Amino acid sequence: MIDYLAIINKYCAGNEELKTILITHSRQVADRALLILSQHPEWIESGLVDPVFVEEAAMLHDIGVTLCDAPRIHCLGTHQYIEHGYLGAQILREEGLSKHAAVAERHTGTGISIDQIVRENLPIPLADYSPRTMEECLICYADKFYSKTKLNQEKPYSKIRLHLWKYGSDTVAKFDEMQSMFEPD
Numbered sequence: 001m002i003d004y005l006a007i008i009n010k011y012c013a014g015n016e017e018l019k020t021i022l023i024t025h026s027r028q029v030a031d032r033a034l035l036i037l038s039q040h041p042e043w044i045e046s047g048l049v050d051p052v053f054v055e056e057a058a059m060l061h062d063i064g065v066t067l068c069d070a071p072r073i074h075c076l077g078t079h080q081y082i083e084h085g086y087l088g089a090q091i092l093r094e095e096g097l098s099k100h101a102a103v104a105e106r107h108t109g110t111g112i113s114i115d116q117i118v119r120e121n122l123p124i125p126l127a128d129y130s131p132r133t134m135e136e137c138l139i140c141y142a143d144k145f146y147s148k149t150k151l152n153q154e155k156p157y158s159k160i161r162l163h164l165w166k167y168g169s170d171t172v173a174k175f176d177e178m179q180s181m182f183e184p185d
Contacts, residue, residue: 018074025151030058037138065077068081085105085108086124106130141179
């Protein structure tokens with residue numbers, strides 16, 4: 001198991017407020033993902049999902065916010081918040097964590113497509129940032145339930161869907177698909 005807290009401490013050095021927010025939010029995401037996994041032991045037994053990796057990747061999925069300008073959550077960097085996924089992936093690759101990096105770059109929204117980057121003129125490198133593995137999808141899904149501005153408050157499913165509508169019906173459909181896979185009625 002990697003020491004994800006050491007990595008968080010390294011990139012949040014001197015910014016205790018951000019570190020607290022990042023650890024709290026990431027722990028919530030990790031706990032939800034692990035709870036879902038506990039209800040699907042067959043995924044673990046089959047080797048489809050590694051719970052140790054899920055915890056590590058969930059704890060590091062937002063490390064890129066340390067380079068962004070988002071004063072509400074004490075991020076004092078220079079990049080736009082939308083860039084935190086690919087920036088986090090760069091950080092994690094530099095740390096030798098390429099599999100964790102894929103989670104960081106593919107967790108935003110329900111994934112960001114090339115079409116969306118072009119259509120919305122997003123300031124991120126042109127690539128498909130859609131989750132591809134079960135582990136990436138699980139962390140992406142769990143992340144939608146928690147905000148970094150309202151810590152310790154879980155968002156209801158209906159509110160998440162309403163928020164995602166501004167990104168189009170495809171985004172909502174992806175979230176609904178994730179929900180039916182991870183938390184069916």
